[in-house]
Amino acid sequence: MTSVADQPEQALEPRPPCGTAVADDRAAPVPGTGAAPGAAPDPFDQDVLPAPRNAQIALLRSLLAPHRRRAWTASVLLLVQQAAVQAGPLLVAYAIDNAIPQVRQGQHGALIAVALGYLACGVASGVLQRAFIRVAARVSQDVLIDLRGRIFRHAQSLSLDFHERYTSGRLIARATSDVESIRELLTDGLEELVGVVLSAVYITALLMFLDWKLALATLVSYVPLYWAIRVFQKRSMVAYRKRSTAVAAVIVKFTETMNGIRPVKAFRREEPNDDAFGELNHRHERANGDAILEMARYVVGSRLIANVTIAGIVLWGAYRVAEGGMALGVLAAFVLYLRRLYDPIDRLGMFLNSYQSAAASLEKIAGLLAQAPAVPEPAEPRPLPEPAGGIPGREVAFEGVRFAYRTGGEVLPSFDLRMPAGQTVAVVGATGAGKSTLAKLLARFYDPTSGRVVLDGVELRDLATADLRRGVVMVTQEAFLFSGTVAENIAIGRPDATREEVEAAAKAIGAHDFIAALPDGYDTDVRKRGGRISAGQRQLVAFARALLADPAVLILDEATSSLDVPGERAVQHAMHTVLTGRTAVIIAHRLSTVEIADRVLVMEGGRIVEDGTPGELIAGDGRFAGLHQAWRDSLV
Numbered sequence: 001m002t003s004v005a006d007q008p009e010q011a012l013e014p015r016p017p018c019g020t021a022v023a024d025d026r027a028a029p030v031p032g033t034g035a036a037p038g039a040a041p042d043p044f045d046q047d048v049l050p051a052p053r054n055a056q057i058a059l060l061r062s063l064l065a066p067h068r069r070r071a072w073t074a075s076v077l078l079l080v081q082q083a084a085v086q087a088g089p090l091l092v093a094y095a096i097d098n099a100i101p102q103v104r105q106g107q108h109g110a111l112i113a114v115a116l117g118y119l120a121c122g123v124a125s126g127v128l129q130r131a132f133i134r135v136a137a138r139v140s141q142d143v144l145i146d147l148r149g150r151i152f153r154h155a156q157s158l159s160l161d162f163h164e165r166y167t168s169g170r171l172i173a174r175a176t177s178d179v180e181s182i183r184e185l186l187t188d189g190l191e192e193l194v195g196v197v198l199s200a201v202y203i204t205a206l207l208m209f210l211d212w213k214l215a216l217a218t219l220v221s222y223v224p225l226y227w228a229i230r231v232f233q234k235r236s237m238v239a240y241r242k243r244s245t246a247v248a249a250v251i252v253k254f255t256e257t258m259n260g261i262r263p264v265k266a267f268r269r270e271e272p273n274d275d276a277f278g279e280l281n282h283r284h285e286r287a288n289g290d291a292i293l294e295m296a297r298y299v300v301g302s303r304l305i306a307n308v309t310i311a312g313i314v315l316w317g318a319y320r321v322a323e324g325g326m327a328l329g330v331l332a333a334f335v336l337y338l339r340r341l342y343d344p345i346d347r348l349g350m351f352l353n354s355y356q357s358a359a360a361s362l363e364k365i366a367g368l369l370a371q372a373p374a375v376p377e378p379a380e381p382r383p384l385p386e387p388a389g390g391i392p393g394r395e396v397a398f399e400g401v402r403f404a405y406r407t408g409g410e411v412l413p414s415f416d417l418r419m420p421a422g423q424t425v426a427v428v429g430a431t432g433a434g435k436s437t438l439a440k441l442l443a444r445f446y447d448p449t450s451g452r453v454v455l456d457g458v459e460l461r462d463l464a465t466a467d468l469r470r471g472v473v474m475v476t477q478e479a480f481l482f483s484g485t486v487a488e489n490i491a492i493g494r495p496d497a498t499r500e501e502v503e504a505a506a507k508a509i510g511a512h513d514f515i516a517a518l519p520d521g522y523d524t525d526v527r528k529r530g531g532r533i534s535a536g537q538r539q540l541v542a543f544a545r546a547l548l549a550d551p552a553v554l555i556l557d558e559a560t561s562s563l564d565v566p567g568e569r570a571v572q573h574a575m576h577t578v579l580t581g582r583t584a585v586i587i588a589h590r591l592s593t594v595e596i597a598d599r600v601l602v603m604e605g606g607r608i609v610e611d612g613t614p615g616e617l618i619a620g621d622g623r624f625a626g627l628h629q630a631w632r633d634s635l636v
């Protein structure tokens with residue numbers, strides 16, 4: 001039996017270099033549910049999902065849009081701060097060529113003015129930098145909060161179909177390591193990156209002002225430097241994509257193993273898991289090493305270019321000073337500026353590194369955010385009609401439904417079914433017959449490939465999510481409990497319920513006694529010590545949750561785990577309570593459960609092969625009669 005949380009996570013097998021393969025099909029539409037299997041390669045095999053062209057830029061813009069004014073303020077602060085910083089060598093040149101000769105003639109005014117000017121520039125630069133950091137930090141923190149929130153909200157809004165293929169590990173990587181690399185850029189890298197670019201512009205202008213011939217010679221060095229930066233950018237982008245994919249693979253393996261720690265222990269998977277994790281860890285290490293190597297290549301190359309240029313300029317400048325064609329102060333200022341120009345060049349590699357890493361992360365996040373839910377909200381939702389007088393539940397119909405999972409063949413070839421309001425229907429059949437698929441279509445976890453699922457005449461596709469949630473509830477096998485108290489877990493079905501209503505639901509289900517016996521009763525935290533409750537008790541909590549939600553249609557994926565006899569009896573009793581007064585579909589594994597149904601459907605290969613009351617089917621000579629007889633014999 002397959003239930004929502006039971007779906008095995010797809011193993012992520014990163015295929016570096018991943019980014020290159022995706023770059024070509026950015027504009028490809030994000031496929032919807034039920035695409036023909038086996039056609040094109042699955043984009044979910046890649047870590048970068050297809051996104052519309054320029055999705056990263058659009059994402060960045062939309063993140064920054066609410067902070068436009070503060071971003072402009074930060075830019076102006078940085079602009080003025082850099083002007084203050086770059087005034088220094090110019091003042092030095094003035095001091096050497098004008099102020100010091102004046103001191104020799106006994107006039108100290110100019111030198112004192114230069115010294116005060118230098119001090120003022122230093123103070124202004126410090127004050128402006130502080131103001132810039134404050135403003136920029138606020139913007140970056142707000143952007144990160146927004147981004148993390150968007151990833152969480154979007155991931156939650158995406159359909160089951162997406163989650164079955166993307167894996168939670170990859171989602172965690174998006175929300176943690178990828179957001180972290182954007183944080184690094186925003187908080188540390190961006191200021192330096194913009195600062196370096198800005199100072200390069202200022203310094204170039206000042207060099208031109210000081211001596212245009214030497215400035216032109218300096219400009220020549222920009223050509224190989226630009227080339228070195230471009231090569232570094234291209235190569236490190238690939239390296240960073242690989243690294244980010246490798247990080248995600250490590251996280252995926254980690255979460256997959258820890259989520260499945262019970263089967264891991266039961267099947268002694270520790271050693272093979274260690275090996276697989278070791279390989280992924282090494283892959284991560286190699287990807288990291290490649291990124292560092294790219295950085296090293298760039299630093300060595302750019303330093304070589306810078307040093308050769310400085311040496312050439314000092315030599316030429318010295319000759320010109322010696323010949324009297326240039327003032328010593330100008331050469332001194334020139335060399336000071338050159339040092340300022342080239343010094344941050346290897347740091348520029350580092351900023352570009354964080355920029356590349358952030359760009360790779362942004363690309364992946366943009367790809368994730370570009371995914372549209374395969375089960376979208378209707379543009380114009382239709383309300384459910386008022387319930388017909390006196391009849392509990394709502395009528396359910398499957399009309400010409402066909403369905404295929406995106407990663408498999410057709411599961412329901414052509415399916416028609418009508419369940420009158422208030423009927424309890426038990427669905428039985430061999431494993432893989434399509435019982436859970438039927439339930440998931442009714443809960444609208446997926447939309448049919450063709451045909452429609454209808455609730456009281458309204459197609460599920462046209463129902464607003466809130467109506468759908470109130471109308472149809474599915475209780476899955478594993479009866480998942482969220483972190484929080486028992487009371488909160490029951491109230492999930494109706495968050496505005498009072499404590500009395502929560503307790504009344506628990507009492508009706510027969511869960512009150514064991515809950516009251518927990519260390520803090522209804523306020524016991526289910527994830528803390530003492531809050532551990534058994535599988536049968538978890539089911540009772542899930543039933544109480546469903547009873548409180550009071551949906552018109554309840555789908556119950558009966559647990560296969562065998563309970564002890566009193567436990568089973570308690571669950572059977574609770575099931576009876578929760579089914580009464582609504583349309584109900586039970587995916588039944590126990591034939592004792594079938595007996596409480598009004599109608600039994602036997603499924604095989606996605607089709608209904610028998611349909612009738614339990615009595616009729618037992619009395620007949622079909623599959624169900626055989627199964628029932630075998631069950632009775634086993635009881636004797």
Ligand SMILES: Nc1ncnc2c1ncn2[C@@H]1O[C@H](COP(=O)(O)OP(=O)(O)OP(=O)(O)O)[C@@H](O)[C@H]1O
Nearest residue numbers: 001002405407408411430431432433434435436437
């Ligand atoms: N998420 C999925 N992606 C691809 N194929 C799926 C998926 N879930 C189920 N299938 C396939 O659809 C078919 C029907 O599965 P379904 O879970 O509906 O059967 P079932 O009758 O509920 O079986 P069981 O009692 O074992 O849960 C099976 O062949 C199964 O392999």
